[in-house]
Amino acid sequence: MEIVWRTAREGPLVGRSYQHLLHWSITTLQKPQEANKSSMSDNPAIANSAIRVRFAPSPTGYLHVGGARTALFNWLFARSKGGTMILRIEDTDAERNKPELVNGILEGLQWLGVDWDEGPFYQSQRTALYLDAARKLLASGAAFLCYCAAEKYVGGDHAEDGADSAKVRRVARCSCRDGQPSTPGVKPAVRFKVPLGGTTKFLDAVFGEREFSNDEIEDFVLVRSGKGVDRSAVTAQDDRSAVTAQDDRSAVTAQDEEFGQSMYQMSAVVDDVDMCITHVIRGADHISNTPKQVLLYRALGAEIPIFAHLPLILGADKSRLSKRHGATDVNMYRTEGFLPEAFRNFLALLGWAPGGDQEFLRTSQLLEKFSLEGVSRTNGVFDRDKLEWFNTQYLQKLPIEELLPYVEAQLKTSKLWKDEWASGIGHEWFSKTVDLLRPRVRLLPDFASWSRAFFGDEFERDPAAKEKFWKEPAKIKDLLSMTADALAALTDWSHDPCDHATRAVAEAAGVKAGLLINAIRVAIVGQAVAPPLFDSIVVLGQQRVVRRLRDAVSELG
Numbered sequence: 001m002e003i004v005w006r007t008a009r010e011g012p013l014v015g016r017s018y019q020h021l022l023h024w025s026i027t028t029l030q031k032p033q034e035a036n037k038s039s040m041s042d043n044p045a046i047a048n049s050a051i052r053v054r055f056a057p058s059p060t061g062y063l064h065v066g067g068a069r070t071a072l073f074n075w076l077f078a079r080s081k082g083g084t085m086i087l088r089i090e091d092t093d094a095e096r097n098k099p100e101l102v103n104g105i106l107e108g109l110q111w112l113g114v115d116w117d118e119g120p121f122y123q124s125q126r127t128a129l130y131l132d133a134a135r136k137l138l139a140s141g142a143a144f145l146c147y148c149a150a151e152k153y154v155g156g157d158h159a160e161d162g163a164d165s166a167k168v169r170r171v172a173r174c175s176c177r178d179g180q181p182s183t184p185g186v187k188p189a190v191r192f193k194v195p196l197g198g199t200t201k202f203l204d205a206v207f208g209e210r211e212f213s214n215d216e217i218e219d220f221v222l223v224r225s226g227k228g229v230d231r232s233a234v235t236a237q238d239d240r241s242a243v244t245a246q247d248d249r250s251a252v253t254a255q256d257e258e259f260g261q262s263m264y265q266m267s268a269v270v271d272d273v274d275m276c277i278t279h280v281i282r283g284a285d286h287i288s289n290t291p292k293q294v295l296l297y298r299a300l301g302a303e304i305p306i307f308a309h310l311p312l313i314l315g316a317d318k319s320r321l322s323k324r325h326g327a328t329d330v331n332m333y334r335t336e337g338f339l340p341e342a343f344r345n346f347l348a349l350l351g352w353a354p355g356g357d358q359e360f361l362r363t364s365q366l367l368e369k370f371s372l373e374g375v376s377r378t379n380g381v382f383d384r385d386k387l388e389w390f391n392t393q394y395l396q397k398l399p400i401e402e403l404l405p406y407v408e409a410q411l412k413t414s415k416l417w418k419d420e421w422a423s424g425i426g427h428e429w430f431s432k433t434v435d436l437l438r439p440r441v442r443l444l445p446d447f448a449s450w451s452r453a454f455f456g457d458e459f460e461r462d463p464a465a466k467e468k469f470w471k472e473p474a475k476i477k478d479l480l481s482m483t484a485d486a487l488a489a490l491t492d493w494s495h496d497p498c499d500h501a502t503r504a505v506a507e508a509a510g511v512k513a514g515l516l517i518n519a520i521r522v523a524i525v526g527q528a529v530a531p532p533l534f535d536s537i538v539v540l541g542q543q544r545v546v547r548r549l550r551d552a553v554s555e556l557g
């Protein structure tokens with residue numbers, strides 16, 4: 001079949017149509033040699049405000065790192081262009097979807113700072129729309145009723161795992177497509193009538209022009225058969241929402257009783273058309289779905305959106321990211337105490353580069369720089385060490401007032417928070433203390449564990465620190481006792497007087513200042529490593545420091 005892009009537009013429109021996009025899209029596709037990447041997303045024919053993107057997770061699990069990256073790229077694109085972000089829950093698969101998982105996905109997105117303008121829309125509530133489209137396709141001859149046993153189609157078409165691993169095999173065409181049902185009397189499924197011969201191509205904003213032979217695309221199921229003998233059980237490769245049992249929620253009644261659940265390709269395309277999606281930004285594992293969807297758009301007489309497939313995310317060993325590489329659930333990173341902006345920065349660079357060497361990019365900078373042209377075809381590698389590096393960068397570099405709410409939340413969780421730190425002098429103290437601690441903090445919970453002694457009086461002195469810096473207990477006991485007296489006598493509680501008084505004690509006792517400083521650190525904060533001692537002494541306050549030194553003296557016997 002010859003591909004004629006214009007004819008696709010002649011059929012009835014399922015959704016609104018963007019004539020200006022249509023014109024541009026045809027021009028570009030007819031002249032692929034002139035099509036360059038920048039023309040695709042910066043096309044002046046698309047008013048930025050008309051840009052509409054969607055994130056469409058299936059609630060079959062948690063928000064995976066890969067899904068979060070897809071959501072973020074859609075969000076960055078929409079927000080940087082003044083477009084609209086839509087959230088759609090693809091929950092037509094009643095067997096695999098769990099409604100309670102939707103909350104986890106929404107929470108993950110909220111934590112990540114990815115918000116949306118429309119939705120969430122639930123596909124399980126939109127069945128009528130898909131069946132309506134199926135009837136139109138049957139009426140126009142673009143689809144047919146198939147009565148064949150599922151085995152006939154088992155194996156699917158291009159059984160691909162990733163974009164580059166297509167294992168192409170010839171596919172079956174059954175006689176049903178020519179109006180000769182193989183098994184009359186059973187309930188039929190609706191299949192798409194893929195053109196015989198020819199190719200289907202599309203222009204991908206990342207991967208360029210892609211072309212698929214129609215003979216390698218099976219007549220995929222649009223709508224499964226209704227109750228009764230189910231002839232439409234298809235393989236997972238054919239459709240990610242394939243199931244073997246009937247979905248009661250999407251089963252229809254009365255005049256539609258012969259039809260069952262709408263399949264992924266159908267629901268996704270009908271929704272993208274209905275929601276006027278202009279750019280489909282999603283993982284490269286969807287490239288194999290795209291020719292089917294392009295055929296569907298055309299058959300529906302709908303505008304074909306711009307596709308932008310994102311490279312895969314791999315683990316450090318270059319295999320596809322999975323649980324054995326560590327947590328893949330975004331909410332785990334929230335629990336661990338990563339800052340959302342650090343996580344955003346890290347995720348944004350998984351498959352996108354702004355050009356130049358700069359890696360620390362605040363979200364405002366990501367929004368300034370993000371473009372589909374910057375999306376790489378090379379798979380990104382999820383490197384936990386790099387993520388931790390980003391987190392420490394954000395802990396150190398964020399304006400302190402932006403960091404404080406996260407520390408406050410952490411201290412509240414750990415029951416260390418005091419309301420007096422919320423305002424006035426208390427807030428100044430809190431701010432100064434967090435600022436002092438943050439160069440040595442790796443994750444938010446460190447504020448409540450490693451630096452616990454700064455926020456509360458109940459803390460333990462680390463045995464390893466004692467062993468290292470309280471080697472001669474009798475001597476240390478005398479030194480700390482003298483220091484407590486010296487510091488108690490001070491009238492000016494600031495850095496230099498504390499420093500001088502302490503060094504005077506060391507000098508009088510004939511020991512190195514370093515030895516005393518280390519011993520004091522263990523006594524007052526319980527750790528071998530802490531912020532500079534005299535800064536710590538100042539924020540802790542005279543009363544507390546002297547008391548802790550005397551406690552340490554008792555502890556030393």
Ligand SMILES: [Zn+2]
Pocket residue numbers: 145146147148174175176177182
């Ligand atoms: Zn058939």
